[in-house]
Amino acid sequence: MxxxxxxxxxxxxxxxxxxxxxxxxxxxxxxxxxxxxxxxxxxxxxxxxxxxxxxxxxxxxxxxxxxxxxxxxxxxxxxxxxxxxxxxxxxxxxxxxxxxxxxxxxxxxxxxxxxxxxxxxxxxxxxxxxxxxxxxxxxxRGRPDPAGPVLVAVDGSPQGQSAIAFAFTEAALRGIDLIALHAWSTWTDHGEHPLGHPVDLVELVGDVDRLRREEEQVLAEALSGHRDQHPGVTVRPRLVRGRTRPALIEASTDAQLMVVGARGHGAFTGLLMGSVSRAALHHAHCPVTVVRSDL
Structure with a gap:
């Protein structure tokens, strides 16, 4: 454009x-x-x-x-x-x-x-x-680190691809590294449960290492096509076990720019703004770019 x-x-x-x-x-x-x-x-x-x-x-x-x-x-x-x-x-x-x-x-x-x-x-x-x-x-907002990378939140959803593409472009334009952060947990609040409670996936799978490998694959697949389009961008995948919002806010301390999608893939995907993007706008330590998937 x-x-x-x-x-x-x-x-x-x-x-x-x-x-x-x-x-x-x-x-x-x-x-x-x-x-x-x-x-x-x-x-x-x-x-x-x-x-x-x-x-x-x-x-x-x-x-x-x-x-x-x-x-x-x-x-x-x-x-x-x-x-x-x-x-x-x-x-x-x-x-x-x-x-x-x-x-x-x-x-x-x-x-x-x-x-x-x-x-x-x-x-x-x-x-x-x-x-x-x-x-x-x-x-x-915040105080961006002039020597820091671009930070992008990766959730593995199709809606998040636009944000990843924007982050790769920003990193290429600025000539800096890209940190692709994907947070995961063994607990989920959108899985099926007879009582409607959060589900501990370890109880279902029985192997936390397997869950970690699956999340690594989610992160790798989310980045694969963008790597090919921007071969000059150094990408640093970061897999974090924990909640997405605090992990991103902490990582933004050393970033030039944070990039997030407007929607997530959890129980509130119908909302125009997800909880992660809202938290970033309020609490990030660097500028935040919100990228909608339907643009």
């Missing part, structure tokens, strides 16, 4: 961090960076698009102009040859950015905002965009 990288900006410091990350992504891809500021006129909810009240004037104009100017200057400071455009659009932040995502190859936002981006992670905006945007969504 040749669309731009889009970054949502407001007056928050996290928005400027998002601009820096977005500028890097656009530069690596050789595409345009589009800076978007969404705003609402006081005491009214304007629909996305041109302002129904005419051009911005007075203090509001000065505020918006400063927000956009700071963002554009930050982006050009990251990459002098980067083509940067901008747009100021009336509307709710999540609605505006979701519309922008239809033509973007990546949407980038900060982990906290002000005004239209208030309560980005504590509220519903980040979850909404990660679940509904028409392109992958990067939420810039």
């Amino acid at each position: 040749n669309g731009p990288v889009v970054v949502g900006v407001d007056r928050s410091s996290s928005a400027l961090a998002a601009v820096s990350a977005a500028a890097q992504e656009a530069s690596l891809r050789g595409v345009e960076l589009r800076v978007v500021h969404a705003f609402l006129w006081p005491a009214m909810h304007a629909p996305p698009g041109s302002s129904p009240l005419g051009p911005l004037t007075g203090a509001l104009h000065e505020t918006v102009e400063q927000i956009v100017t700071d963002a554009v200057e930050r982006a050009r400071g990251q990459a002098a040859d980067l083509h940067v455009s901008y747009a100021v659009i009336a509307g709710e932040a999540s609605t505006v950015l979701q519309a922008q995502s239809r033509t973007a190859q990546l949407l980038v936002v900060g982990h906290r905002g002000s005004g239209g981006f208030a309560e980005l992670l504590l509220g519903s905006t980040a979850v909404h965009l990660s679940a509904q945007a028409r392109c992958p969504v990067m939420v810039v």
Whole structure:
């Protein structure tokens, strides 16, 4: 896809961090960076698009102009040859950015905002965009390790393949290693049980080493086709016995970027956002990109 990288900006410091990350992504891809500021006129909810009240004037104009100017200057400071455009659009932040995502190859936002981006992670905006945007969504948070790898969560499901593909591409663009983490446990909460209780698979199989080998195979098969497409990427498979969420959060301490799928393969596959992706958005120590499988 040749669309731009889009970054949502407001007056928050996290928005400027998002601009820096977005500028890097656009530069690596050789595409345009589009800076978007969404705003609402006081005491009214304007629909996305041109302002129904005419051009911005007075203090509001000065505020918006400063927000956009700071963002554009930050982006050009990251990459002098980067083509940067901008747009100021009336509307709710999540609605505006979701519309922008239809033509973007990546949407980038900060982990906290002000005004239209208030309560980005504590509220519903980040979850909404990660679940509904028409392109992958990067939420810039934490303190990424500049020498660290890309980290991708592997669950072995078909829905997770899009996230793995994105992670391989990111590692190739950045020229860094890829850690593919697959967590497993002998306990499952979605197996069949007469009483509806979690099932200890050791009771059924009787061989924990066999279970481990099967999980190793799941991880290897999930990566096999992507290795062929990106032979220059050094992949470090990591099999962890334990719960997925804490294992990923711990691994993110040393990562540049974490990549997760929007859905898992457990009992809640019908939800637009799985528990792993939600946990990553709230607790990861580095930026997180959520990749939907149906894009």
